[in-house]
Amino acid sequence: MQIILITGGAGFIGSHLTRLFVQKYPHYKIVNLDALTYAGNLNNLRDIENEPNYTFIKGDITDAALVNRLFAEHRFTGVLHCAAESHVDRSITDPLAFVRTNVIGTSTLLLAAKESWKQDYNNKIFYHISTDEVYGSLGETGFFYENTAYDPRSPYSASKASSDHFVRAFYHTYQLPVKISNCSNNYGPYHFPEKLIPLSINNIMNNKPLPIYGKGENIRDWLFVEDHARAIDTIYHNGKIGETYNIGGHNEWTNLALIKELCRQMDTKLNRAEGTSAGLITFVKDRAGHDLRYAIDATKLKEELGWVPSLQFEEGLSKTIDWYLANTNWLNDVVNGHYKDYYEEQYHKR
Ligand code: NAD
Ligand code: TYD
Secondary structure, eight states: OOEEEEETTTSHHHHHHHHHHHHHOTTSEEEEEEOOOTTOOGGGGTTTTTOTTEEEEEOOTTOHHHHHHHHHHHOOSEEEEOOOOOOHHHHHHOHHHHIIIIIIIHHHHHHHHHHHHTTOOTTOEEEEEEEGGGGOOBOSSOOBOTTSOOOOOSHHHHHHHHHHHHHHHHHHHHOOOEEEEEEOEEESTTOOTTSHHHHHHHHHHTTOOEEEETTSOOEEEEEEHHHHHHHHHHHHHHSOTTOEEEEOOSOEEEHHHHHHHHHHHHHHHTTOOTTTTGGGEEEEOOOTTOOOBOOBOOHHHHHHHOOOOOSOHHHHHHHHHHHHHHOHHHHHHHHTTTHHHHHHHHHTTO
16 A cells, blocks of 8 residues: 655646546555645645545645644555646746745655664655756757756755655665656647747737747757656656666757747647737847757666657647647636736736
8 A cells, every 4th residue: 555645746747646646546645745835736636636535635735733643643655746846037036935845845755754763664755746847958069967066056956856856865874765856848738828839829829929939949848747747656656765867858949930830830829820829929038047958868767677768749739739629718717816916027027
C-alpha cells in the first residue's frame, strides 16, 4: 500500500501528476497538500476530486506543525514535491516569496520526512520535482546534462537550485531516500496564463497584443505536460535512489518562431485570415537577466528507464489550443481574478 503526499497538486504540473496517479493507481492513497496561491486552482482537479483514493488538504508547506501532523496522521510512504513559486518574472519583483516556498518549504518537508521515516527508510521515496533552469543559460550549442554545474541566474532558478542542494544534502547527510528530476519548459492544459504559451493563447483569443521580450531570440526546449507526468511516474517507480534525471523533449524553439507557429494554428482554428494573429506580435522591453537558451539532454532517462516523449510539438500545441478553446470557463475564471492587476503591473510598464 502506497500513501503518497503530492505537494502543489492544484497547480499546472501537479494537477496532471495527481490525475495520473489517482487514475493509474487506484490502490494508492493520494493526499494533495496545496496552499492555493494565485497559481493553485481546484478547477484543475474537478474530474477526480470525488475519487475514493484522493484527499485534498489546503495548507502551506512552510507550516512545519501542519506538515509534521500530516506525516504522523497519514504515514506517507512517498512524497512527490511539486509545490513552488514557479514564475521567473514574479521572482524578479518578489524574490523572498521564492526563498520562502522553494527553499524553506522544501527544507520543512525534508525534515518532516526524515523525522517520520527515520526508523525505517525502506520503501520510502522523497521525489523532488525541479527545473532545467538551475543549470543556467546555454550559448548557441551544447546541452544540460545531469552533471552540468549549477549556475542559476534568476531568483526563481536560484531558489530551485538551493532546494535541489538541500534535497541532495539530506541524502548524503541523513541517507534520506531521495530522487530529483530537472525538466525543461512544460506546456499543455491548465497552464496558468502568466507563462508564454497560455498567455499568448488568451491574448490571441481576445485580440490583444502578444508581448515578446527583447527580440524573441531566446530558446526554450518544450515538453507536453502529460509527458512530464509520465516521466515522473517512471522515475518514481523505477529510478535509482539518490539519482538525478533530466527530462526534456529535444524540442527547441526561439520564442518568436514558437509564437508564429501558435498564431498560424490559431488563425486556422478560429477561421481568421492567415497572418491575423501574427499581426498582434509586439516586441517589448526584455526580461532582466533573460537566459538565452535551455536545452536538455535526456539520454540517461531514455537509456536507463526507457522514457521518450510521446507527442510532437505541433501536435501537442494543437491539443493545447483546442483545450483552451473548449474551456473558456476555466480561463475566464482565472483571468477575472487578481490576474488583471498582475497583467497591468507586468506589461503596462514595458
Ligand atoms: P504552478 O505555479 O502552476 O503551481 C504551483 C502550485 O504550488 C500551486 O498549486 C500553488 O498553490 C502551490 N503552492 C505554492 N506555494 C505553496 C506553498 N507555500 N505551500 C503549498 N502549496 C504551494 O507550478 P508548475 O508550473 O506546476 O510547477 C510545478 C513544479 O515543477 C515546480 O517545482 C517547478 O519548479 C517545476 N517545473 C516547472 C516547469 C514548467 O515549465 N512549468 C518546468 C520544470 C519544472
Ligand atoms: P516563461 O513561459 O515565463 O517560462 P521561463 O521563463 O521559465 O522559460 O517564458 C518562456 C520564454 O518566453 C522566456 O524566454 C521569456 C519569454 N516570454 C515573452 O517573451 N513574453 C512573455 O509575455 C512571457 C511571459 C515570456
